[in-house]
Amino acid sequence: MIPNQFRTLADALRYRAETQAFEAAYTFLNDGEAEGRTITYRDLDFQSRALAVMLRDWRIQRPLLVYPPGLDFIVSFFACIYARITPVPAGLAHIMRVGRSLTRLAAVARDADADAVLSVTRVIDRAFTDPDFMNRSQELGRMRWLATDRCDEALGACYQDALLPSDMPAFIQYTSGSTSIPKGVVVTHRNLLHNLSYCNEVEENGRDTISVSWLPHSHDMGLIEAILLPTFAGYRAYLMSPASFLRRPARWLEAITRFRATNSGGPNFAFDLCVEKISAEEQENLDLTSWRVAYNGSETIRSETLLRFRQRFERSGFRWNAFYPVYGLAESTLLVSSGHAADVPVVRELDAQALGRGIVAAPQHRTAKTISVVASGRTQSHTRIVIADPETLVKCGANEVGEIWIAGPSVANGYWQKPAETEAAFHAYFEDSQDGPFLRTGDLGFLSDGQLFVTGRIKDVINIRGFKHYPQDIEHTVSQSHAAILMSGCAAFAVDGDGTEQLAVVIEVLPKLSQDFDDWSDQAITAIQSAVTERHGIRIQSLALAPYGSIPKTTSGKLQRQLCRRWFIDGSLQTVRIWSHDGERA
Structure with missing residues (x-):
C-alpha cells in the first residue's frame, strides 16, 4: 500500500517504520555473495533520525556523500532528508581507490558548493593517510570530512520532525557526462515522489516484490530504482557492489536465483557481459523463473543483446516478456518511458541509409543495409514526449528522427547554479506554436505507434x-x-x-x-x-x-x-x- 498523502521521501520511510517496522528493508551482499549487514525499516528510521540530529548540530547544508558500496550511504541519505539538508550523492567505487575518484569528487564539490564530506571512518582515515591527498586535491583536503558511522543512536530520541515542503530539493544528482565541468540536477521531493510512483506503477510492484541490484548508488538508476523505490513501495532489496558484479557477472544472476528476485536490471552492457562471461558450469544452478522485471536502460538497447540473453538463459527460466526496455535521464528524475508487464520487446528494422538522412523507413529490398532499433516503451503518468527538430525547433513529422523533448511532473527545476544551461535545456518551446516548456534531452529518436525509439546522442x-x-x-x-x-x-x-x-x-x-x-x-x-x-x-x-x-x-x-x-x-x-x-x- 502506498498512501496518497506522501508529500516527501521522509513520509515514506516514517510510514514503513510504523507499518513494517521489523521487516528487513535492505541487505548488503559482501563480495556479491555472502549476506552481510541487514537493516529493518525501524532501524533505518531510528538511525537516520539519530544522524539527522548530528547533521543539524554540524550546521551543514549541502554535504557530499562519499561512501563505498553498502548500507551506510542509505542511512546517511535518509538522515539528510530528515535534517532538511540537500545531499549530493557521489561515487566511490572501492574503499581502496579514494585517490582515483579525487578529480571527479573535487569537481562535484566545487560545483555544488558543498560544505562537508560525509563518509565512514575507514574511508576518511585512508584519504588523510595518503601522502598525496592534500597535493592532489587541496579543495577536498580543506573541507570538513565527517564520519557518520560514529553516530550515537541514542540521539534518535532527540529528533523532532520538521515539515518539509514538497518543492524543496530532495537531492542534487550529478550527471555522468564526460565533461570536466559537471552539472547537478536539482530534484525536488515532488519530482522524486512522482517518479517513484511512476516506476512503481509500470512495474506493478507489491509486497511480494524482491529487488537485487549491483548499480552504484551515485547513479540515478542505482539510487532511485534500487534504493529509494523499495522504501517507497515497501519491498525488500538486496545490494552488491558494482565491482562484485564486474569481477564475476554470475554473482548477479546467482543472487536473483537465491533470493527469488523479481526486479533487477542495468545498462545493456550488463546483459552482454553475462552472456560472454558466465560459464556453462555457473549456469547449471541458475533459476530465473522469478525474474519478471528485467529493466534495461541508461545506454543504447541492442536487439542482438536481448536475443542473445534470451537464447542463453531461457533454459534457466528467463522469459522474453521479462525484459523492460526503459528510457530515462537525471533531468527527468529517472524514468521517462518503459515497457509494461507481459509486453515483449518491440524491435523495428530500418533502412540504414534513410536513417542516416533522419528518415524512418522500412528497407525496400533484401539487399538494403538495415539497422535494428528497440522501443523504450510508452509514457504514462502525465509524462509527455514530443520529437523536435533540434535546429529549427519545430515538431518533426511522423517518420522523422529528431530530438526527444519531455514535459511532466518528474522534470526537474534545472541545474544547480547554472541559469544559462537551465534556460537552454529546461525551457524549450516550439518556434511556431510556442507549445512548452519542454526539457531538451540531447537524445535523438522517434515515436511510432506510441512507442519511443532512441537512436543516439546528438553530440555523439x-x-x-x-x-x-x-x-x-x-x-x-x-x-x-x-x-x-x-x-x-x-x-x-x-x-x-x-x-x-x-x-x-x-x-x-x-x-x-x-x-x-x-x-x-x-x-x-x-x-x-x-x-x-x-x-x-x-x-x-x-x-x-x-x-x-x-x-x-x-x-x-x-x-x-x-x-x-x-x-x-x-x-x-x-x-x-x-x-x-x-x-x-x-
Whole structure:
C-alpha cells in the first residue's frame, strides 16, 4: 500500500517504520555473495533520525556523500532528508581507490558548493593517510570530512520532525557526462515522489516484490530504482557492489536465483557481459523463473543483446516478456518511458541509409543495409514526449528522427547554479506554436505507434559526407569483426581531418588476448576496416589499439565517448598501436 498523502521521501520511510517496522528493508551482499549487514525499516528510521540530529548540530547544508558500496550511504541519505539538508550523492567505487575518484569528487564539490564530506571512518582515515591527498586535491583536503558511522543512536530520541515542503530539493544528482565541468540536477521531493510512483506503477510492484541490484548508488538508476523505490513501495532489496558484479557477472544472476528476485536490471552492457562471461558450469544452478522485471536502460538497447540473453538463459527460466526496455535521464528524475508487464520487446528494422538522412523507413529490398532499433516503451503518468527538430525547433513529422523533448511532473527545476544551461535545456518551446516548456534531452529518436525509439546522442552523431552515423552501430560492427573485442570494448567518434569529420575507433583487447599486441596483424585490421566500410559505407581514418580497461566509462559502465575522444586527440589515452591512412604510428 502506498498512501496518497506522501508529500516527501521522509513520509515514506516514517510510514514503513510504523507499518513494517521489523521487516528487513535492505541487505548488503559482501563480495556479491555472502549476506552481510541487514537493516529493518525501524532501524533505518531510528538511525537516520539519530544522524539527522548530528547533521543539524554540524550546521551543514549541502554535504557530499562519499561512501563505498553498502548500507551506510542509505542511512546517511535518509538522515539528510530528515535534517532538511540537500545531499549530493557521489561515487566511490572501492574503499581502496579514494585517490582515483579525487578529480571527479573535487569537481562535484566545487560545483555544488558543498560544505562537508560525509563518509565512514575507514574511508576518511585512508584519504588523510595518503601522502598525496592534500597535493592532489587541496579543495577536498580543506573541507570538513565527517564520519557518520560514529553516530550515537541514542540521539534518535532527540529528533523532532520538521515539515518539509514538497518543492524543496530532495537531492542534487550529478550527471555522468564526460565533461570536466559537471552539472547537478536539482530534484525536488515532488519530482522524486512522482517518479517513484511512476516506476512503481509500470512495474506493478507489491509486497511480494524482491529487488537485487549491483548499480552504484551515485547513479540515478542505482539510487532511485534500487534504493529509494523499495522504501517507497515497501519491498525488500538486496545490494552488491558494482565491482562484485564486474569481477564475476554470475554473482548477479546467482543472487536473483537465491533470493527469488523479481526486479533487477542495468545498462545493456550488463546483459552482454553475462552472456560472454558466465560459464556453462555457473549456469547449471541458475533459476530465473522469478525474474519478471528485467529493466534495461541508461545506454543504447541492442536487439542482438536481448536475443542473445534470451537464447542463453531461457533454459534457466528467463522469459522474453521479462525484459523492460526503459528510457530515462537525471533531468527527468529517472524514468521517462518503459515497457509494461507481459509486453515483449518491440524491435523495428530500418533502412540504414534513410536513417542516416533522419528518415524512418522500412528497407525496400533484401539487399538494403538495415539497422535494428528497440522501443523504450510508452509514457504514462502525465509524462509527455514530443520529437523536435533540434535546429529549427519545430515538431518533426511522423517518420522523422529528431530530438526527444519531455514535459511532466518528474522534470526537474534545472541545474544547480547554472541559469544559462537551465534556460537552454529546461525551457524549450516550439518556434511556431510556442507549445512548452519542454526539457531538451540531447537524445535523438522517434515515436511510432506510441512507442519511443532512441537512436543516439546528438553530440555523439558522426556526420560524414552528409550522412549521420550512430557510433553504437559502428561499435557493434567492430565488436563482431574480431574475437578479441568485447561488445563494450570499443568507442567510435569523429575527429577532424583536413577540415572534415572523419571516423576514429579505439579498441580494447581482452587481457588473455593482449599479451602480444603483435598478434594483431594487418589482416585483422583490414577485416575490421572492411566490415565497417561494407556495413556503413565509410572508412576508419584512425584505429587505435588500447590495453583492456583504457576506454573511460562511468561507474555504471556507460561508455564516455566524448572523454575518450578528448584523450585520443590530446594524446593522454593509453594506446599501444595506432593505424591510420596516413601511416601507422606507435
